[in-house]
Amino acid sequence: MDVYTRILQFSRLVKKSPVNVGSRTAVNLSYTIVTRPDNDPPDEKPPLIICHGLLGTKKNWTYLAKTIHAVTKRIVVRIDLRNHGLSPQTKSHKYEELAEDVLQLMTKLEIDNASLIGHNMGGRTAMSVALMKPSAVASLIVLEMSPASTSAEFTTLFPRIMEAMTAVKLKEKRKVHKARKEVKEQLKNAITNEVIMANVLTNVNVKQDGTIGWTCNLETLMRHFKYISSFPFSLDKGKKYFGPTLFIGGQLSEYIPADDLPRIRELFPKAVVKFVPGAGHFVHRDEPKAVLELVIGFLNDHSE
Known part of the structure; x- marks a missing residue:
């Protein structure tokens, strides 16, 4: 085989x-x-x-x-x-x-x-x-x-992005693409790089509980960023x-x-x-x- x-x-x-x-x-x-x-x-x-x-x-x-x-x-x-x-x-x-x-x-x-x-x-x-x-x-x-x-960019940019992600207020949505559009609108001032924005938006998806929201674990990623960096x-x-x-x-x-x-x-x-x-x-x-x-x-x- x-x-x-x-x-x-x-x-x-x-x-x-x-x-x-x-x-x-x-x-x-x-x-x-x-x-x-x-x-x-x-x-x-x-x-x-x-x-x-x-x-x-x-x-x-x-x-x-x-x-x-x-x-x-x-x-x-x-x-x-x-x-x-x-x-x-x-x-x-x-x-x-x-x-x-x-x-x-x-x-x-x-x-x-x-x-x-x-x-x-x-x-x-x-x-x-x-x-x-x-x-x-x-x-x-x-x-x-x-x-x-x-890189200094990594240690400063990503914490700012995650902080902005935690501030997103997402209304209940039934469609992932609509939720991503709403999130993009809220993050447009915090994330100006299109590639980074596209990456971040892949984290808006259907969660295990069936709701739509962040699938990445922002709490742990922010708390353990010192190890990531x-x-x-x-x-x-x-x-x-x-x-x-x-x-x-x-x-x-x-x-x-x-x-x-x-x-x-x-x-x-x-x-x-x-x-x-x-x-x-x-x-x-x-x-x-x-x-x-x-x-x-x-x-x-x-x-x-």
Whole structure:
């Protein structure tokens, strides 16, 4: 039985109850598998797992995931990280925990070895998985995030956005698109970047209680932002990931400063750093073609 078939069969059995992993509690993440036509041959390349950024969801990566799958033929799994999208909400949000969530999902789907790609918070999650369990990571791609420092924009912009989100007054709606329109109107002065606005609006959806509202856990994300905005100290002490690693930054962004490159290569000795001309922090949205070329080329070069 090929990897793809095993994953599809197991995905029907996934439950949402927490499962203990080590000394912490991992949660069962919501995920979507990019399917392939039935006539495609089985592909045993390491699957690609995509981790979105702060206040994003797996839906942000729909187009890119489908394109990567179509070109590389490998399985692509988009996930909602904890406290985001359709994944469970918890009272804690630390990178070690996010990494354990991903590792648990890999175990459930019987994925022994996967390539990981993550943007922003998702990039640090992917880095954490690679440092915590290098054998589980075939290759690593990090978009717009460093393990050595945190952009001043990140530490100031995202708290302001979340504060504005908590102030939204949403009347009872029966249609998600109408609720998003109302939220957008209330946030237009606080969020002027169209890409950030689009990301934030994906969090307006049907909640587990059937009402429409924020599906991200703003309370925990705001309370634990100090952990989100810094790389975990426990993973910055003597751990290394020696697998193929690609860092992708936007040329107009300051999230991967030149001063961080020595530390990046200490933790990830095989790291290659590329900057996309004309792109900002949301590099994969600003210049999707350029990012796809880098990602697909990297995956094809490291397909084993």
